[in-house]
Amino acid sequence: MGFLLLVGCGAGAYAYFKLTGNIKSDDLSANGKNGAGKEKPDAFGRTPINILVIGSDARADAADKKLGGAADSSGARADVEMVLHISADRSNATVMSIPRDLVASWSGCHDKGHASMGPQTDQKINAALNGGPGCSVDAVHQLTGITIDHFMMVDFDGVVKMSNAVGGVPICVDNNVYDPYSHLKLKKGDHTLKGDAALEFLRTRHGFGDSSDSRGRTVAQHIYLNSLVGTLKSHGTLSSPTKLWKLANAATSALTVDNSLDSPSKLIGLANDLNKVPQNRITYATLQTYDTTVNGVSETLISKPSAPALFKTIIDDQSLTTASGGKTKASAAPTVPPSTIAVTVQNGTETGGRAGAIAQELIDKGFSQQTTSGNGASAATTLLSYPAGEQAQAQSVAKALGLPSKAVKQGTGTGIVLLIGNDWTTGTVFPGGKAGSTPADTKQALDGANSKLSKCAHVSTFDDVIGLNAQGRPTSSDHTYGSVSPTRAYALSSNVKDSAP
Template identity: 35%
Template sequence: MTHAPTTTGPRGSRRAPSGRRAARPTSRRRHVWRWVLLGLVVVVLAAGGTGYWLYRDLDGNIEGVDLDRALGDDRPEKLPTSGQNLLVLGSDSRSGANSGLGGGEVSGARSDTALVLHIPEGRREAVAVSIPRDTLVTRPECTGRDGSALPSAQRVMFNSVYAQGGPACVVKTVEEMSGVRMDHFVEIDFAGFKGLVDAIGGVPVTVEKDIHDSASGLDLSAGTHRLDGTQALQFVRTRHGVGDGSDLGRIGLQQQFLVALLSEIKKQDLLGSPTKTYRIADTLTESLTTDSGLASLTALAEFGRSMNGVDPSTMETIMLPVRYDTQDPNRVVAAQPQADRLWKAVREDEEIPESAKKSPAAGG
């Protein structure tokens, strides 16, 4: 069989004779695709390595406390349903990154904000119960911050428990005063709170009246404002510019801001902005302390996803019913029978009755 002659093209390349299709350089293409695939593998591995590094970096930011080890077995029983109770603490420490955030010179740290977040079975709604910091409580026997035994004490201010015994002691105090088991606890300090608000671009709030508080530095006119981190911190700490100037007025602002903050986070498309998501996560985790069950990005993400169905705008905010103490009018105590009714509803995962929401010290 004879072969048709071939001709030589530019640079010595071989051309097929007229009427014949050039042979496909399969071996060369296969070689090119090997390099493409190798490049993709390198990119994926590099991205995976970076992702793992970032994950470890953020994961290492979170400080965890083993509640089971700290509190032992003498605790209320868990809810008989899939409902969850989360104790949220706001720390007013002035140390480290918190220095210079206002509030004057304060030794140690106190629980400036404390609320029990109850998520009923089904996780479609939530109830936030704020505990006034000036409430007189019985502090149970705990282990102090220095590791020594802290004896039980009566008629101590609620926010002093954190300063003397730390977060585990606060959890134990709340459990004993309510009979409600805390499944988790989360603590965020001043710097973390301010950074979170700044990272999401501020939070819109509406005030009905002008607020001028020289103590916190807050100066707002009536209307809607988008608060940055500094203003938000002033907002949740202000009390002299609202109500009767007591801690009870501040709780109303804290609850209002909590709902606004959660609504803003839910509204933003964080998945659409990985850089923004990382910035928020980095800011938050650096100032976060949780129980050991939540002390990882994976656990926090799973808990967050489980609450995805909760609409912040429908979250009910309640203050623990209190009355002014008869011995010290500057302090409050739990009002009965309202407080017992409130905690009973939380324990049994039931709707909070209206009679459990009336607080004599707040005018109802």
């Protein structure tokens, strides 16, 4: 891209002008310049890069309406949300998908050019996009605590253009699959997805894994993204002026970015940072969630302590791969992962609820869910006692709460006990202390995150494809076949053309 933009008088100037004109940009945050957080440099002055990648389902023009269909055509939702974390030393990256139906709360959004949105409580996080991409940035930052440095948003038509620009993305499915909702239809084996087929694959919700947004869909998207990265690196796209021009023209036309990326030269700089990360050192993960029913309404919530641990690895710039590309086994420090440390918290003050508050703070920081709270003997000073052989565990607890060393002593009991004294009657950090940043347990961070990336997308075996008529075509009225699996749907739809050969 640098060659295309900077070499040659007329051609270089034309290319730069053309690509600059393509770029659409918007405010990073809908709540002011600090709404997305602020990065802290490492000891060498380097900072990581966190990009929120947004796939919008807005039907803003004729092309998007044709591709997305007329249903749910009002407003905009984030069909896809991924936090792409690039380490400060550019040696590794993490891609964390956020399920679109996750329930979250965020402050009001007042981005210019978008509808104002008041404070939102317990709403699906994909709805934040109605307040503009800056509102999605704020919602994700408030949910995760992760600083967001940039966003990149693509719509339906953008996905089609990008897949065509790279000559298609190689994909494998392990069985025949047909999802009449997204219109994806593929036979078992290898395919190269271009145009509409690529969009259909990315939008499929009833075709892969457990047929859910939070697992099956995001894992399939990770397979696509990983293949796209491999295509860019191995097919000479980044070294061919012709291919690169086609890709650059498509990308700048397809993307909306934050204002700090509003020129080709800035995008080139970011592309160079991305290109430094080896493909085998990219970890793909889905934010851990669970489904529950609240007041008769089904909700998707984050799973603790795994999800906070995943957030923490990104915030602390911890790699989730080894130098050879394998998954990390556990954090180098502390020696004992917090998730294995259970604490008995006792309230020795006259202030009610102290033990419960501190116990919850420890659980939120990634300590064991077996941490308990209750009343204890009245105490003037706080004491953290531990049995023989568990000094490291006690020090980890003390560091998390800002306890001084004099408050940590070996006891005669069988477990770690924190007795809260009258010198600590408010707050979750010991007065005068500073809560330390204990590295996240990387094993816990990937627990339930579907981080194992398979070669082929696993086709769902669940019977949740409905709406097929006698000709095997999708319909809203004649449900001739009832509920069938995606593979059975493929067999019943011989009159429907496959998405790709």
